Amino acid sequence: MKIAITVWGNRISPVFDSAQTLLVAEVRETEVINRQIELFQAGVFSRFIELLAELEVQVLICGALSDEPAAMLAANEIEVIPFVTGKAEAVLSLYVRGMDLADFTMPGCPRNRCCGTNHCPARENRTRK
Amino acid sequence: MKESGATPKSENEIILESISDGVFTVDHNWRIMTFNRAAEEITGTKREEAVGRYCWEVFRSNMCEGDCALKRTMKEGKSFVSSSAYIINNRQKRIPISVSTSPLKNEKGEVLGGVETFRDHSLVEELRRELTGSYQIEDMISRSKAMKKIFNILYQVAESDSTVLIEGETGTGKELMASAVHNLSFRKDEPFFAVNCGALPDTLLESELFGYKAGAFTSADKDKPGIFAASGRGTVFLDEIGDTSAAFQVRLLRVLEEKEFQPLGSVEKVKTEARIIAATNRDLEEMVQSGEFRRDLFYRINIIRFKLPCLKERMEDIPLLIERFIKKMNRFKGRSVSGVSKDAMAVLLSHDYPGNIRELENIIEHGFVLCPEGELGLPHLPAYLLEKRIAKPRHHSSIGELVRVTEEEKISEALKNNKYNRSAAAKELGIHKSTLFRKLKKYNISLPGVDGRSGHV
Numbered sequence: 001m002k003i004a005i006t007v008w009g010n011r012i013s014p015v016f017d018s019a020q021t022l023l024v025a026e027v028r029e030t031e032v033i034n035r036q037i038e039l040f041q042a043g044v045f046s047r048f049i050e051l052l053a054e055l056e057v058q059v060l061i062c063g064a065l066s067d068e069p070a071a072m073l074a075a076n077e078i079e080v081i082p083f084v085t086g087k088a089e090a091v092l093s094l095y096v097r098g099m100d101l102a103d104f105t106m107p108g109c110p111r112n113r114c115c116g117t118n119h120c121p122a123r124e125n126r127t128r129k
Numbered sequence: 130m131k132e133s134g135a136t137p138k139s140e141n142e143i144i145l146e147s148i149s150d151g152v153f154t155v156d157h158n159w160r161i162m163t164f165n166r167a168a169e170e171i172t173g174t175k176r177e178e179a180v181g182r183y184c185w186e187v188f189r190s191n192m193c194e195g196d197c198a199l200k201r202t203m204k205e206g207k208s209f210v211s212s213s214a215y216i217i218n219n220r221q222k223r224i225p226i227s228v229s230t231s232p233l234k235n236e237k238g239e240v241l242g243g244v245e246t247f248r249d250h251s252l253v254e255e256l257r258r259e260l261t262g263s264y265q266i267e268d269m270i271s272r273s274k275a276m277k278k279i280f281n282i283l284y285q286v287a288e289s290d291s292t293v294l295i296e297g298e299t300g301t302g303k304e305l306m307a308s309a310v311h312n313l314s315f316r317k318d319e320p321f322f323a324v325n326c327g328a329l330p331d332t333l334l335e336s337e338l339f340g341y342k343a344g345a346f347t348s349a350d351k352d353k354p355g356i357f358a359a360s361g362r363g364t365v366f367l368d369e370i371g372d373t374s375a376a377f378q379v380r381l382l383r384v385l386e387e388k389e390f391q392p393l394g395s396v397e398k399v400k401t402e403a404r405i406i407a408a409t410n411r412d413l414e415e416m417v418q419s420g421e422f423r424r425d426l427f428y429r430i431n432i433i434r435f436k437l438p439c440l441k442e443r444m445e446d447i448p449l450l451i452e453r454f455i456k457k458m459n460r461f462k463g464r465s466v467s468g469v470s471k472d473a474m475a476v477l478l479s480h481d482y483p484g485n486i487r488e489l490e491n492i493i494e495h496g497f498v499l500c501p502e503g504e505l506g507l508p509h510l511p512a513y514l515l516e517k518r519i520a521k522p523r524h525h526s527s528i529g530e531l532v533r534v535t536e537e538e539k540i541s542e543a544l545k546n547n548k549y550n551r552s553a554a555a556k557e558l559g560i561h562k563s564t565l566f567r568k569l570k571k572y573n574i575s576l577p578g579v580d581g582r583s584g585h586v
Contacts, residue, residue, distance in 0.1 A: 014188075014190075014193045014194065015189050015190065015191055017191060017217065018191035018193075019194065020194075020195075044465050045463075046464050046501065046502060047465070047501075047502060049463065063189070064189040064217035066217050066221055066222065066223045067221045067222065068223075070221060072463060083219075085186045106186050106187075106189070107174045107175075107182050107186055107187050108172060108178060108179075108187070108218075108219035109219050
């Protein structure tokens with residue numbers, strides 16, 4: 001499977017809506033076997049979704065995400081884990097091993113509250129099955 | 130640093146907590162040091178969670194990654210005032226904001242970090258939209274006076290339950306209007322049926338509307354309820370009613386007068402409670418005069434009459450409608466077209482739109498085929514619009530020039546209409562003959578030797 005993370009340097013980009021760089025990780029079992037960086041135009045969500053489809057990405061991990069692109073991603077059946085912050089590699093490493101991402105949730109979206117999405121890490125079981 | 134409830138707040142703290150602008154400070158490592166009440170409200174993040182975190186994790190602005198105002202302030206040691214941006218709050222909403230930043234200094238002038246103030250502009254944005262003066266009811270949107278008059282009485286008309294007649298050229302939104310009347314009425318939870326009467330031959334139209342009994346005609350092997358039966362207490366919209374036959378008009382008149390109809394092949398009458406909204410693109414009054422439309426039916430349906438202006442008469446709505454269509458098509462087609470370029474808008478504003486709003490929508494859809502994102506430009510417009518532009522390479526940059534050209538055209542048109550009879554042309558234009566002569570001279574309009582009075586050279 002392929003996991004994409006919108007990145008800013010070595011961190012997860014704080015705002016998906018203005019992000020421009022994508023780290024795509026190919027995962028086999030619990031190991032990342034390949035990484036690639038893709039640049040994309042910020043705010044052009046249709047092109048971004050096409051890019052995810054071309055790269056056969058199934059999961060997107062990103063920072064703050066507004067409702068418009070969230071709806072477009074949901075309509076294209078891409079699993080999104082938004083409002084995640086921290087070092088991209090650390091988050092990726094935890095995710096591929098099926099570990100809890102709770103410690104990487106942005107402030108304002110803690111365990112007992114929710115940013116309002118079905119994919120909110122606070123609402124979901126944060127452990128990947 | 131923990132706040133103690135027993136410690137009285139300083140005057141500065143009280144002020145910071147009272148203002149409606151969000152304020153936070155950061156240290157040299159971009160960690161938030163203070164976070165006021167308004168900042169909590171705007172971002173949706175509690176102070177306890179914000180303090181100690183990186184500012185971009187809490188502030189979540191589109192500026193964070195590329196054009197951070199605070200970073201510029203810290204680098205250059207200068208204040209920056211009112212940059213426009215947006216943040217994403219904890220409910221996934223984009224909040225438009227303006228941002229000001231300054232270096233944070235102590236009494237000795239040493240820089241401790243930075244301070245950022247930000248103001249929620251959601252209300253300003255909302256008011257800005259209001260100020261554009263657009264009116265919207267259901268799916269109809271306009272800023273024209275003619276449409277505003279209609280919108281003003283639409284609620285009352287919808288509630289009245291009377292039969293409504295909608296007049297307007299093809300593509301002016303008659304069905305949208307009928308649908309709005311239905312949706313605003315107490316019948317909104319009942320069905321809404323739209324039938325194009327002009328598209329169906331009489332017998333088929335009658336069987337569609339009134340239904341039929343088994344054996345009514347060769348292939349009628351079982352009963353079929355019609356639209357009137359299916360609509361219950363809903364609304365039946367009869368489009369192009371001016372194109373119906375005299376026989377059908379009689380049957381419809383009976384439905385309106387007696388509130389009952391007779392399915393084909395049935396001897397029994399069926400009651401109906403449906404509301405009828407009729408529409409036409411023809412002049413029914415004229416048709417009544419010429420005997421093409423039943424006078425009694427006309428008076429039955431002409432209880433409340435709306436005349437929808439053609440798009441040419443509401444050119445001020447074109448940018449608004451374009452924006453609406455782009456939003457709609459972006460949503461349905463998953464595109465991100467941002468708008469229309471200035472050149473393309475100029476072409477769109479100079480077109481006459483014989484097909485009215487439907488034509489405009491089709492033009493935008495054409496643009497979407499050729500332009501997946503960014504601005505719709507001239508290359509994305511249908512060729513017939515551009516051909517017309519090449520044929521008429523006029524560009525009227527100022528209102529004065531536009532008025533001049535329009536006046537010149539109107540005068541020429543009036544002269545032609547009146548076979549170059551100056552008095553008649555002046556009368557048609559609503560100006561005095563001497564004014565007409567003055568304008569003819571001003572615009573250097575040459576007249577043929579023919580004069581409408583004499584009819585000879």
